[in-house]
Amino acid sequence: MENKLHVKFKYVYYHTWCDLINSAKKGEIDIVFAAQKTPSRLNYLHFTDTVLIQQNMVLENINAKKINSIKELFGKKVAVTKGSAISEYLQAKYPQIRLIQTHSELEALKLLNSKKVSAAIAETVRANYYIQKHNLNDIFPAFNLNYNYYLKIATNIKEPVLNIIISKALNSIPQDKMKALKLKWGYIKEKIVIFDKKTMIFIALLFTIIIAFLIYLHTINRKLKREILKKEQALKRLKRLRDSKLNQINQAISIIAHQWKQPLSTLKALNELLIKEYKLGKLDEKALKQYETNSKKQIEYMINTINDFKEIFKIKENKKTFNLKEIIDLAIDECQAELQKSNIKIKLNTRNITLKGYPNTLKQLLINLISNAKDALNQKNPKNKEIKISLKQDDFITIEIEDNAGGIPIEIIDKIFEPYFTTKKEGTGLGLYMTKIILEEKMNATIDVENTKKGAKFTIKIKPRSEE
Numbered sequence: 001m002e003n004k005l006h007v008k009f010k011y012v013y014y015h016t017w018c019d020l021i022n023s024a025k026k027g028e029i030d031i032v033f034a035a036q037k038t039p040s041r042l043n044y045l046h047f048t049d050t051v052l053i054q055q056n057m058v059l060e061n062i063n064a065k066k067i068n069s070i071k072e073l074f075g076k077k078v079a080v081t082k083g084s085a086i087s088e089y090l091q092a093k094y095p096q097i098r099l100i101q102t103h104s105e106l107e108a109l110k111l112l113n114s115k116k117v118s119a120a121i122a123e124t125v126r127a128n129y130y131i132q133k134h135n136l137n138d139i140f141p142a143f144n145l146n147y148n149y150y151l152k153i154a155t156n157i158k159e160p161v162l163n164i165i166i167s168k169a170l171n172s173i174p175q176d177k178m179k180a181l182k183l184k185w186g187y188i189k190e191k192i193v194i195f196d197k198k199t200m201i202f203i204a205l206l207f208t209i210i211i212a213f214l215i216y217l218h219t220i221n222r223k224l225k226r227e228i229l230k231k232e233q234a235l236k237r238l239k240r241l242r243d244s245k246l247n248q249i250n251q252a253i254s255i256i257a258h259q260w261k262q263p264l265s266t267l268k269a270l271n272e273l274l275i276k277e278y279k280l281g282k283l284d285e286k287a288l289k290q291y292e293t294n295s296k297k298q299i300e301y302m303i304n305t306i307n308d309f310k311e312i313f314k315i316k317e318n319k320k321t322f323n324l325k326e327i328i329d330l331a332i333d334e335c336q337a338e339l340q341k342s343n344i345k346i347k348l349n350t351r352n353i354t355l356k357g358y359p360n361t362l363k364q365l366l367i368n369l370i371s372n373a374k375d376a377l378n379q380k381n382p383k384n385k386e387i388k389i390s391l392k393q394d395d396f397i398t399i400e401i402e403d404n405a406g407g408i409p410i411e412i413i414d415k416i417f418e419p420y421f422t423t424k425k426e427g428t429g430l431g432l433y434m435t436k437i438i439l440e441e442k443m444n445a446t447i448d449v450e451n452t453k454k455g456a457k458f459t460i461k462i463k464p465r466s467e468e
């Protein structure tokens with residue numbers, strides 16, 4: 001203002017607002033830089049436009065009963081600065097309030113802090129400042145009084161030109177400059193927010209509840225995710241199991257269809273021939289006998305195929321604990337007649353080993369291998385035909401079946417586990433193929449073959465205590 005007007009102001013300081021206003025009334029000062037326009041002041045002051053808006057607030061003592069409205073102050077002691085605009089306003093509007101006039105806002109606040117009055121009324125920003133500076137910790141805001149200070153620059157009424165000069169100077173200050181000046185004084189609304197203890201406790205509680213709830217949600221969510229994952233994995237396992245089962249059935253049907261094609265068409269032709277010859281009267285005893293042997297052979301071949309396949313479906317057998325040595329003995333027992341006929345000796349080197357699995361199926365697989373060895377021995381007919389069977393356990397349980405029939409020709413050794421591969425006239429070529437599938441898929445085991453000095457050696461390795 002001084003810069004704008006090129007004049008120097010002389011500042012007069014007063015101890016209290018009351019002294020200042022009294023001095024202005026007497027015409028001892030020319031300008032009051034921030035004053036509220038009140039009816040009584042208009043008698044001795046002129047006012048410019050508003051330069052600053054301040055809020056007035058009713059403050060209460062936290063240890064007293066909560067005050068919610070102005071009416072609750074009727075008949076009560078309320079401290080307010082003597083000569084202030086708010087004091088004038090309250091006297092006129094609410095004469096029921098017992099106003100205690102103090103010399104300053106600080107004095108009013110101190111009275112409230114020591115509970116000598118029920119409430120105090122002060123401007124918000126200044127109250128906040130005093131409360132912090134003087135540790136008036138029992139004072140809390142009750143509510144905003146709907147009476148704001150629209151502070152203007154007041155000038156002595158006896159010097160009307162002063163008002164015109166100051167107003168002009170004010171209007172020449174740009175809006176943003178004014179705003180910046182107000183900010184410098186600390187009049188930012190956000191800064192004035194004061195929470196009382198109860199609100200703070202409430203907010204803290206609310207926060208705790210929200211955080212607890214979020215943690216709860218998070219845990220539930222994680223639990224659900226884990227369960228979903230588990231279910232998905234179980235479903236996948238089930239699907240794999242079903243797929244492999246379907247695969248097996250598919251394979252079985254296509255293999256049977258393949259195996260039966262030939263004998264079925266032979267049987268069909270035989271049948272047609274039989275009827276034709278009968279109609280022609282050519283069917284004699286000898287011809288009929290020939291038909292019978294011929295068709296019997298075909299049918300037997302078909303039965304053989306089915307018997308081979310029964311093993312796959314026998315896996316419905318329940319899992320049980322059994323002694324492997326006993327199963328080997330049983331398999332040998334079942335082959336005994338055939339072996340004796342072929343003059344084959346069995347050399348055993350076994351021990352007691354218990355295992356959980358499908359003993360009957362395993363027995364059939366062993367019979368298969370023994371029968372293959374028998375076929376090879378009968379074909380090659382070496383001296384002292386023998387089959388060595390041994391059983392031992394280290395990391396794996398190992399069963400070895402070795403013959404002395406000279407082994408498998410190197411050109412075909414890679415093919416013997418393939419379906420239909422056979423070198424025998426009446427062979428199906430399915431025995432080793434199925435043995436391998438059942439061992440791998442149902443018993444968590446493997447089968448391999450190698451040629452030794454004497455003959456072929458088949459090795460089965462089973463993972464002990466494996467869960468299938």
Ligand SMILES: Nc1ncnc2c1ncn2[C@@H]1O[C@H](COP(=O)(O)OP(=O)(O)O)[C@@H](O)[C@H]1O
Pocket residue numbers: 372373376403405407408416417421422423424426427428429430431432433456
């Ligand atoms: N111990 C063995 N010694 C020599 N060759 C064998 C032996 N075991 C199997 N083989 C060969 O493997 C082929 C396939 O055997 P397998 O699958 O049981 O069918 P199949 O017995 O019906 O021929 C046999 O035809 C044979 O050539």
Ligand SMILES: [Mg+2]
Pocket residue numbers: 368371372431432
């Ligand atoms: Mg065979």
